Amino acid sequence: xxxxxxxxxxxxxxxxxxxxxxxxxxxxxxxxxxxxxxxxxxxxxxxxxxxxxxxxxxxxxxxxxxxxxxxxxxxxxxxxxxxxxxxxxxxxxxxxxxxxxxxxxxxxxxxxxxxxxxxxxxxxxxxxxxxxxxxxxxxxxxxxxxxxxxxxxxxxxxxxxxxxxxxxxxxxxxxxxxxxxxxxxxxxxxxxxxxxxxxxxxxxxxxxxxxxxxxxxxxxxxxxxxxxxxxxxxxxxxxxxxxxxxxxxxxxx
Numbered sequence: 001x002x003x004x005x006x007x008x009x010x011x012x013x014x015x016x017x018x019x020x021x022x023x024x025x026x027x028x029x030x031x032x033x034x035x036x037x038x039x040x041x042x043x044x045x046x047x048x049x050x051x052x053x054x055x056x057x058x059x060x061x062x063x064x065x066x067x068x069x070x071x072x073x074x075x076x077x078x079x080x081x082x083x084x085x086x087x088x089x090x091x092x093x094x095x096x097x098x099x100x101x102x103x104x105x106x107x108x109x110x111x112x113x114x115x116x117x118x119x120x121x122x123x124x125x126x127x128x129x130x131x132x133x134x135x136x137x138x139x140x141x142x143x144x145x146x147x148x149x150x151x152x153x154x155x156x157x158x159x160x161x162x163x164x165x166x167x168x169x170x171x172x173x174x175x176x177x178x179x180x181x182x183x184x185x186x187x188x189x190x191x192x193x194x195x196x197x198x199x200x201x202x203x204x205x206x207x208x209x210x211x212x213x214x215x216x217x218x219x220x221x222x223x224x225x226x227x228x229x230x231x232x233x234x235x236x237x238x239x240x241x242x243x244x245x246x247x248x249x250x251x252x253x
Contacts, residue, residue, distance in 0.1 A: 004156050005060050005123040013055035013125045017233045018134025021126050027240040028118035032111045034247045038103055041110035048117045057124035064120060071116070072109050079105035128152050137227050154203060161198045165191050 008014075013021075032044055052061050083101035126134075132149035136142060169191065229237075 004128070004152070005057075005120060006127050007057050007060065007124055008127075009056055009125075011055050011125075012232070013051065016125075016236065017227055017229050018126060018130040019138055019227065019229070020233045020236050021122055021130070022134050022138065023237060023240060025118055025122040027244055029115050030244055031247060032114040032118070034244075034251050035111075036107060038107045038110065041107055041114060044114045045110060045117070048114060048121060051121055052117075052124075055121070055125050057121065060120060060124045061117075068113060068116060072113050075109040075112050076105045079108045133223055133227060136221055137223055142221050150206075153206075154199070157202050157206075158195065158199045161202070162191070162195055165195055165198075 016024075028044065028048065032041070035041060035044065049061075052058050080097065080101050083098055083104050085098040085100055128149050131152070132145045135145035135148060
């Protein structure tokens, strides 16, 4: 089981400069926020799915498909019930559906899913080292960049610990992945304490390791020459900037 989404490969997306990947993540979030209609959201979704194929990271998409479908369905239902307009489409007891609610709810749920997919794509093609390095090259203070990379590593530690504890419980006959939802919740409850204690213990070991190596947030990190924007990177940046500017102009002008 992989605790992180990054899939090492040599595709075009993997070879892109970390600054381009960070800019791409911001670009897709802005693009999704600007557009409104379902047709436009489907277009963004199609582009993201194509990039998943291009980067050969579809396994991550399949891995998270169930969660994304659940989130999308819940988001659609919440927006469907909370939308208000002058004309009612139907009324069932306490639930009232207004005219135009379905298209609005579909657009909002697709917007949220597009942001989640852009984040998943970014994590699938970018290593932790590149995330930290890209932030530093962009001018982000080193303590912040280090905190971001460390947070990813701590998440990995907790996920690996959780997986180890669950497998150990299965060997002992306590399979937390079977049964009803209530039964699963009860089975997971006793695992919380050892998971937290194990994670805290490993975090303390990480702190001691950093101190033994003389780490300090005030350290100067020089990454000059490691990350260089090539022609393809510049073309990608110009393309994303052009699309974002065009979308903003079409919306507000």
